[in-house]
Amino acid sequence: xxxxxxxxxxxxxxxxxxxxxxxxxxxxxxxxxxxxxxxxxxxxxxxxxxxxxxxxxxxxxxxxxxxxxxxxxxxxxxxxxxxxxxxxxxxxxxxxxxxxxxxxxxxxxxxxxxxxxxxxxxxxxxxxxxxxxxxxxxxxxxxxxxxxxxxxxxx
Amino acid sequence: xxxxxxxxxxxxxxxxxxxxxxxxxxxxxxxxxxxxxxxxxxxxxxxxxxxxxxxxxxxxxxxxxxxxxxxxxxxxxxxxxxxxxxxxxxxxxxxxxxxxxxxxxxxxxxxxxxxxxxxxxxxxxxxxxxxxxxxxxxxxxxxxxxxxxxxxxxxxxxxxxxxxxxxxxxxxxxxxxxxxxxxxxxxxxxxxxxxxxxxxxxxxxxxxxxxxxxxxxxxxxxxxxxxxxxxxxxxxxxxxxxxxxxxxxxxxxxxxxxxxxxxxxxxxxxxxxxxxxxxxxxxxxxxxxxxxxxxxxxxxxxxxxxxxxxxxxxxxxxxxxxxxxxxxxxxxxxxxxxxxxxxxxxxxxxxxxxxxxxxxxxxxxxxxxxxxxxxxxxxxxxxxxxxxxxxxxxxxxxxxxxx
Numbered sequence: 001x002x003x004x005x006x007x008x009x010x011x012x013x014x015x016x017x018x019x020x021x022x023x024x025x026x027x028x029x030x031x032x033x034x035x036x037x038x039x040x041x042x043x044x045x046x047x048x049x050x051x052x053x054x055x056x057x058x059x060x061x062x063x064x065x066x067x068x069x070x071x072x073x074x075x076x077x078x079x080x081x082x083x084x085x086x087x088x089x090x091x092x093x094x095x096x097x098x099x100x101x102x103x104x105x106x107x108x109x110x111x112x113x114x115x116x117x118x119x120x121x122x123x124x125x126x127x128x129x130x131x132x133x134x135x136x137x138x139x140x141x142x143x144x145x146x147x148x149x150x151x152x153x154x155x
Numbered sequence: 156x157x158x159x160x161x162x163x164x165x166x167x168x169x170x171x172x173x174x175x176x177x178x179x180x181x182x183x184x185x186x187x188x189x190x191x192x193x194x195x196x197x198x199x200x201x202x203x204x205x206x207x208x209x210x211x212x213x214x215x216x217x218x219x220x221x222x223x224x225x226x227x228x229x230x231x232x233x234x235x236x237x238x239x240x241x242x243x244x245x246x247x248x249x250x251x252x253x254x255x256x257x258x259x260x261x262x263x264x265x266x267x268x269x270x271x272x273x274x275x276x277x278x279x280x281x282x283x284x285x286x287x288x289x290x291x292x293x294x295x296x297x298x299x300x301x302x303x304x305x306x307x308x309x310x311x312x313x314x315x316x317x318x319x320x321x322x323x324x325x326x327x328x329x330x331x332x333x334x335x336x337x338x339x340x341x342x343x344x345x346x347x348x349x350x351x352x353x354x355x356x357x358x359x360x361x362x363x364x365x366x367x368x369x370x371x372x373x374x375x376x377x378x379x380x381x382x383x384x385x386x387x388x389x390x391x392x393x394x395x396x397x398x399x400x401x402x403x404x405x406x407x408x409x410x411x412x413x414x415x416x417x418x419x420x421x422x423x424x425x426x427x428x429x430x431x432x433x434x435x436x437x438x439x440x441x442x443x444x445x446x447x448x449x450x451x452x453x454x455x456x457x458x459x460x461x462x463x464x465x466x467x468x469x470x471x472x473x474x475x476x477x478x479x480x481x482x483x484x485x486x487x488x489x490x491x492x493x494x495x496x497x498x499x500x501x502x503x504x505x506x507x508x509x510x511x512x513x514x515x516x517x518x519x520x521x522x523x524x525x526x527x528x529x530x531x532x533x534x535x536x537x538x539x540x541x542x543x544x545x546x547x548x549x550x551x552x553x554x555x556x557x558x
Contacts, residue, residue, distance in 0.1 A: 061341075061550065062421065062431050063431075064346065082523060085431075086346055086430055086431045086432070088347070093321075094321075099321035102321065104323060104324060105326065106323045106326055108279060108326060109216070109331035110452065110453055111245065111246065111278065111451055112245045112246075112277065112279065112451050112526070112528075113521070114278050126456045126521045127245075127278045128244075128447055129245065129247055129276075129277070129337065129346055130346055130431055130433070131431055131432055131433050131445070133445040134523075135522040135523055147460065148460055149458075149460040149461075152458070152522045154443030
């Protein structure tokens with residue numbers, strides 16, 4: 001069990017995230033207990049899909065899971081990430097330095113969506129208290145011809 | 156209708172994230188604006204297992220189904236009728252704003268002689284505050300025991316373990332809600348709650364011996380009519396301009412009827428479209444979308460990057476039109492069938508210009524997801540959540556769609 005994936009449990013390594021090269025992505029995943037389950041070669045990018053699962057904290061409570069999909073450009077550098085699961089991912093790990101683009105206070109009253117964009121970062125998350133589904137990308141690193149519509153867990 | 160029309164406040168509502176100079180949880184020197192809307196007149200009376208649901212009368216609270224609850228200090232006659240509590244299919248438990256008078260009267264729960272606090276993670280960010288107990292009624296039925304309630308207090312500095320990891324702070328409840336009534340399964344809110352004790356905010360390990368202290372869905376505490384909820388009676392509003400307000404009925408316990416039943420995922424599987432508590436959807440020629448029904452989402456947040464998107468204060472919403480949209484929602488194993496949801500999208504700019512508050516065609520782009528938010532409840536069909544057999548595999552439940 002690696003609770004570093006869960007926001008609010010352990011300090012994060014702020015240097016990791018979007019912009020990493022593949023070896024850094026793999027090292028980060030390993031340190032977090034993520035298992036590589038799938039590699040997809042697509043036109044203009046490579047997608048690495050990782051999973052993580054924790055058993056329930058009490059009998060009868062469901063396991064907590066997380067799927068993370070890292071998107072690498074032809075140079076092997078991460079430009080986007082998608083995730084889904086009942087574990088709340090550490091955004092500073094997923095986004096790296098771009099997590100600093102998020103303002104400290106979300107002024108939207110809507111509780112089940114997080115949406116933000118600026119000149120570099122786009123992040124969109126929806127879900128409930130049981131799970132969330134999110135995607136984020138660095139607009140300045142999006143490879144030519146790759147649509148943001150591809151940035152999702154589903155192949 | 157006693158509420159304030161949206162007008163300029165809508166800009167605040169739709170500004171999904173605005174930059175703030177304040178740190179998470181820090182206090183502001185200016186007075187906090189609060190919701191001054193009251194319970195609208197003419198609602199249907201409470202019954203033993205029903206209560207009216209109405210469009211929020213808080214300024215700017217578009218597509219916000221709300222209820223009024225009587226909140227009492229346990230074992231006392233000190234009570235307050237609290238209107239404009241958001242009815243939320245997407246969270247678990249009752250949470251109240253610290254700005255309410257009654258919030259300061261409710262006794263804080265204790266662990267080892269120290270007060271209990273909670274950091275609750277919504278998708279939008281965290282809410283922090285003490286956990287208290289309150290005596291409440293659902294319909295005319297008073298619960299037989301006080302229920303744990305979180306007081307969301309944005310003036311408290313949350314512990315670092317709540318705020319770290321790139322997490323943003325959710326907006327204060329005010330001025331948009333006085334509280335949130337989360338009626339989603341399972342009973343306890345452990346999947347999104349982190350608990351602390353004392354002013355030093357030491358983490359509390361919740362075990363089987365103290366889980367009763369956790370914030371929980373109060374419907375589970377009813378002696379009967381406690382197997383789910385059904386939101387019915389809402390009208391099918393105009394797709395082009397919505398309605399100024401709507402009313403409906405929340406029923407505790409699932410009435411007999413003809414429903415399409417979609418069971419949510421309950422397994423450890425991580426390679427399908429489903430997460431725990433979610434459905435699957437196919438929409439716009441894309442399958443494998445994670446899907447949900449949620450009264451607490453003010454739009455259809457769906458995977459459609461081809462529609463024009465708004466900028467500025469409406470950023471995050473569609474500013475284009477799409478009629479005759481269709482999505483197929485399916486559940487996991489068990490009693491699940493499938494349901495075809497037909498809907499349309501109208502530009503948020505067009506809808507807001509009407510001055511109305513309830514829209515079945517408001518939406519925004521959400522890669523990988525199909526969030527059938529409150530607009531789906533304005534299509535004329537009752538939608539419920541059920542968590543008893545045969546829906547309760549591993550603590551999960553079903554969504555029900557009626558005729």
